[in-house]
Structure formats: C-alpha cells, structure tokens
Amino acid sequence: METVHSIFKFIPTQETYVTIGTFDGVHIGHQKIIKDLVAQAKAYNKKSVLLTFFPHPRMVLQKESSVRLINTIDERIQLLEKTGLDYLIIHPFSREFSRLTALDFVRDILVNQLKISKLIIGYDHHFGKNREGNIEQLTEYSHIYNFEVQEIPAQDIDNVSVSSTKIRNALKEGKLKTANDYLGYNFSIKGKVVDGKKIGNTIGFPTANIEIAEDYKIIPKAGVYVVKAIIAEQSYFGMMNIGNRPTLNGDSQTIEVNFFDYSGDLYGTYINVELLYFLREEQKFDSIEALTNQLKADKVQSLNYIQNNIN
Template sequence: MEIIHSVFDYKPTQKTFVTIGTFDGVHIGHQKIIENLVAEAKEKGHKSVVLTFFPHPRMVLQKDVSIELINSIDERAKLLEKTGLDCLIIHPFSKEFSRLTALDFVRDVLVNQLNISKLVIGYDHHFGKNREGNITQLTEYSHLYNFTVEEIPAQDIDSVSVSSTKIRKALASGNLKTANKYLGHNFSIFGKVVNGKQLGGKIGFPTANISVAENYKLIPKTGVYVVKSLLDNKIVFGMMNIGTRPTVNGIHQTIEVHFFDFNQDLYGKNLTIELLYFLRDEQKFDSVETLILQLKKDEETSLLYIKDNF
C-alpha cells in the first residue's frame, strides 16, 4: 500500500475508486466498506484509494483537545494496509482546506487530483465549506464530471457501523470483549518502554512502563488486562495495569506490562501491546503484601485464560 501525505502530491496513473472518512478503529464496518471498494476497483482495473485527514477535523475546527481516537494515525495506516488497499492519502486538515466549497472539493480534489471513477460515501455525508455538500450535490457533480456515487444505506451504517463511538464506550467501561468483537481485531496500545520507579521488580513482578506519544490516543478503563506482544519475533503474553498504582501512593496514570517468562531489557524499545481480556478493576490494597498476593492470583487467572484460548 502506498501512503501519501497530501492529496496534492498524488500522481494519478489510472482511474480511482475512492472512499473518504476518518475510519477510526478500522472496525468491521470499515473493513467491509473498504474490502468491497478494493474488490470493485481491482475488477475494473482501477486503483482503490482511501482519503483521510489528520489532524482530525474536530481538533482543528473545534479545538477539541479532549478528543480520544481508537487509533493513532500510524496504527490506522497499518490496519488499512491489511484490507488490500492500493493507496492511503493522509491529507493535513487545516482551516484553509475546510474553506474549500463543495464544488472546489469535487473538481479540484476528487476529479483533477484523484482522477475519480467512483466515490463511496456514508449515509448523510456532508463535505465542503460549512458542510454545504451533500448526496444531492454529489450526484449532480458526478454527472457533470463523469463519475459515479454510491451512498451506503442508513441500515448498513447502523448494522456494521458498529460505530467507533460504541467501541470507545466499550473500552471506557472495560468491555474489551465487545470492543474487540466490533473491531475485528484486538485493541492495541503502541508506545516506547521508558524508565519507571522499578517498584514492580522489587516485589517480584518487573514491568515495562509504556509511554504513549499521541495525547489523543484513547486509553481504556483503568484496571488489569491480559495482553500479548511480539518481542524478538516471538509472541509473549503478560498482564498489564493501567492506573495510578494507589497501593504505593501513585498519582499519575501509568501503563505497565509484566511479561511472563521474559526477562530481557526492553528500555527504549517501541512495543505494540494487544489487549486480550479484562481481568479486574484497579484496587487499593491495605499493604504491599496483599498486593503481591493479588498479583499472583492475577497471574494464575491470566495463564488459565491463555491456556484456554491460545
């Protein structure tokens, strides 16, 4: 899959089938839309293209700094690549770009830049300055510029659009089973292993402290999870705590992973942690000794889960 970081850098060599959206999570609804697009484009000998925007338009137009996205833009790109897509265009969204009229967007972006043959859009899609463009205008422009438009029906949106909002709510409530089912893959956290206070090692549970660079990345409900990661090309399982470590008077939220049967130095490495199962809420224990007893129970439960499912 080719990745281009501006729609104006795209050099069309053939006609394209295009879909536009944020595609946060690249969940099963998104996958169905894109896989159909890819198959149709291939059948016609055209290129399949996803046009997405970063930063998220709300970050620019509403200054909504509290927005939480299921994926970082890099995670989204890796997931989209798995659909067989030919080209992903990540266009930098700006106030200037938002002022393009619906006609300007269709003519200058879709037609002149992308050499579009077919556009697939979601139900009730709006675009252009002040969201003035809609399916009616798109249909008119498609006749003028000789491309076709397919609007995904509302019922399909409701059934497969599983919706990124539903997934965010599931993750926020610790309902990992539902979130992963809707995603069609395991929710993951990508970050760098950084120095921590090394308290885990002192109680027999050494941890890798994960620092996530993207401040917009959704972090699930605090608690303990069964996880896995690829370390030195080998799948390694473990348990992860998201929280403030109240038993040892922690203040700031941390993400710490204890890997089973693994004792190599991971400092400075970038890891992708896949979340498999929600074990329990974070708790404050009366003593460190009580915490250690609970961690041993968590490890036993985790190993049983892994044995039964992998």
C-alpha cells in the same frame, strides 16, 4: 499500497475509485467499504484510493476538543496496508481546507485532482464546509461531473451499528470484548519502555513501563488486562495495569506490563501490546502484601483465560 502525504502530491495515472473518511480504528464497517472498493477497482481496471485526513478534523476545528483516537496515524497506515489498496492519501487537515464548499471539494479535489470514476462511501457521510455535503448532493454532482456514487449501509453486529465513537466509548467503559469485536482485531497500545520505580521487582512482578508519545491516543479504562506482545518474533503473554497505582500513592497514570515468561531487558525498546481481556478494575489495597496476593490471583486468572481462549 503507496502512501501520499497530500492530495496535491497525488498524480493519477488512470481513473480512480475513491473512498473518503477519517477511518479511525479501521473497524469492520470500514473494512467492508475498503474491501468493496478494492474489488470493484480491480474488476474495472481502476486504481483504488482511500483519502483520509490528519490531524483529525475535530482536533483542528474544536480546539477544546478532547477527542482521543483508537489509532495513531502510523497504526492506521499499518492497518490499511493489509487491505490491498493501491493508494492511501493522507491530507493535512486545516481550517483553510475545511472552508471548501461541497461543490469545490467535488469539482476541484475529486474530479480534477483525483480523476474520480466512482465514489464509495459509508452510511450518512457528510463533507465540505460545515458538513453541508451529503449523499443527495453527491448524487447530483455525480451527474454533472460524470462519476458514480455508491453508499454502503451501516455494518451491523447484533443489530448495533458499528462506529468509531461506539468503539471509543466501549474502551473507556472497559468493554474490551465489544471494542475488539467491532474492530475485528485486538486493540493495542504501542510505546517505549521507560524506567519506572521498579517496585514490581521487589514483590516478584517486574513490569515494563510503557510511554506513549502520541497524546491523542485513547487509553482504555483503568484496570488490569490480559495482554500479548510480540518480542523478538516470539509471543509473550502477560497482564497490564493501567491507572494511578493507588496502593503506592501514585499521582499520575502509568501503563505497566508484567510478562509471564520474559526475562530480557526491554528498556529503550518499542513494543506493541494487544489487549485481550479486561480482568478487573483498579483498586486500592491496605498493604503491599495485599496487593501482592491480588497480583498472584490475577496471574492465575490470566493464565486460565489464555489456556481456555487462545489457540
């Protein structure tokens, strides 16, 4: 897959099959669209192109928006690299770009710039100024400019339509299994291991404190999670706490991981932590001793989960 950082830097060598969207999460519904796109493009000797945008349009058009994304842009790229796409175009979204009419977008971008032969889009796709473009307009324009349009219906799990918004809401509510089922992989957090207060060391539960650079990355519900990370090409399990550490009178949110069988120095390194299971909500204990006893119980429960659920 070749990544191109602007529509106008893309130079097509042959006609393209294209899909468009923010693709936050690259969830199972997205994966279905992309799989279909790649297969059809190969079958008809075309190039498969996914056009996405960054920043997220809501970040640009709604300045007060508190939208948080499932993936950072780098995580999105890594997920899309696994799909077999020929090209990923990441176009910088701006207010000026948002003013393109549906007709301008189809004629100037899809037809003239991307050399489109077929557009494959998800259910209820809208585009152009004020989201005025829809499947009916696309179909009309496709006849004028000689390309095909295919709409893929919503991907369902137990009759529930999958969407990025529903996954974000599941993460905020601590419904990690739902989020991971919809994603088709384990939600993860990547960040730099930084110095903490080292209180964990004093009670037998040393932690790696993770700092996330991207402020738009969604942080799941506060609580304790069973997690896994790959460190030096080895898998390590542990438990992660997200929250304000109320027992220790914390005043800001932290993300801390206690790895069960790792004893090396992680300071200054970047790690990617997969969230496997939501263990319990964050709570305040009456003493450090009570907290320590709960952490011991959390570890036992975590190890039981890993033994019974991880192959």
